[in-house]
Amino acid sequence: MNAEFVELPVTTSDGVFLAHYSELGLARLNFPNADGLLSPEQKTRGRAVSAKQIPLQILRWHRDATEALKSVLAGRATKKLPPLDWTGTTKFQQAVWRAMLKLGPGKTKSYGEIAEAIGKPKAVRAVGGACGANPIPVLVPCHRVLAANKKIGGFSSGLDWKRRLLAKEGINFDPPSAG
DNA sequence: GACAGATGAAGGA
DNA sequence: TCCTTCATCTGTC
Numbered sequence A: 001m002n003a004e005f006v007e008l009p010v011t012t013s014d015g016v017f018l019a020h021y022s023e024l025g026l027a028r029l030n031f032p033n034a035d036g037l038l039s040p041e042q043k044t045r046g047r048a049v050s051a052k053q054i055p056l057q058i059l060r061w062h063r064d065a066t067e068a069l070k071s072v073l074a075g076r077a078t079k080k081l082p083p084l085d086w087t088g089t090t091k092f093q094q095a096v097w098r099a100m101l102k103l104g105p106g107k108t109k110s111y112g113e114i115a116e117a118i119g120k121p122k123a124v125r126a127v128g129g130a131c132g133a134n135p136i137p138v139l140v141p142c143h144r145v146l147a148a149n150k151k152i153g154g155f156s157s158g159l160d161w162k163r164r165l166l167a168k169e170g171i172n173f174d175p176p177s178a179g
Numbered sequence B: 001g002a003c004a005g006a007t008g009a010a011g012g013a
Numbered sequence C: 001t002c003c004t005t006c007a008t009c010t011g012t013c
Helices: A040-050 A056-073 A091-101 A111-117 A124-132 A159-168
Strands: A004-011 A015-024 A025-031
Touching: A004 A056, A015 A056, A025 A056, A056 A159, A091 A111, A091 A124, A111 A124
Parallel strands: none
Antiparallel strands: A004 A015, A015 A025
């Protein structure tokens, strides 16, 4: 397959994300590195992309994605999402991600509740696996999925990001100080 | 076919 | 209340 991917940076107050677009829509979103800057790999790819002609359609998707990303980072609901390219993923994963898209800001569900929502209440561990395979974090709010006892669970891009995103939506996981 | 995983629940100290 | 162990289901190699 000769899938062409266009990579564009998304500058936010939390750093520079990197969005990957295919001809079908947004295919991937990379977090900034710890410094909030583009990683060396991202910088390299960015230079390569800058010389390309970017289709107008992708520029529109990028505008939608940028607005949506900033909305999420501000703790607000996303007004409009670009089409998401989930080519190469399984139906199960897509069902999990669609269930997550229904979660509004400040709302959380457990892995078990997500499993129930897609009609497979016992597939809680598989839901965790699908979350980890999520190529478009933040916009597909896998950070809003918690363990059953409201523990933070895990996050493929680092628990620090998960805590930060949840904190923006009014959900804090800092342990209550002893004193 | 076997193994691994971002879970959940139950039992014991 | 915390830790350990077992059961369950799906994805990947």
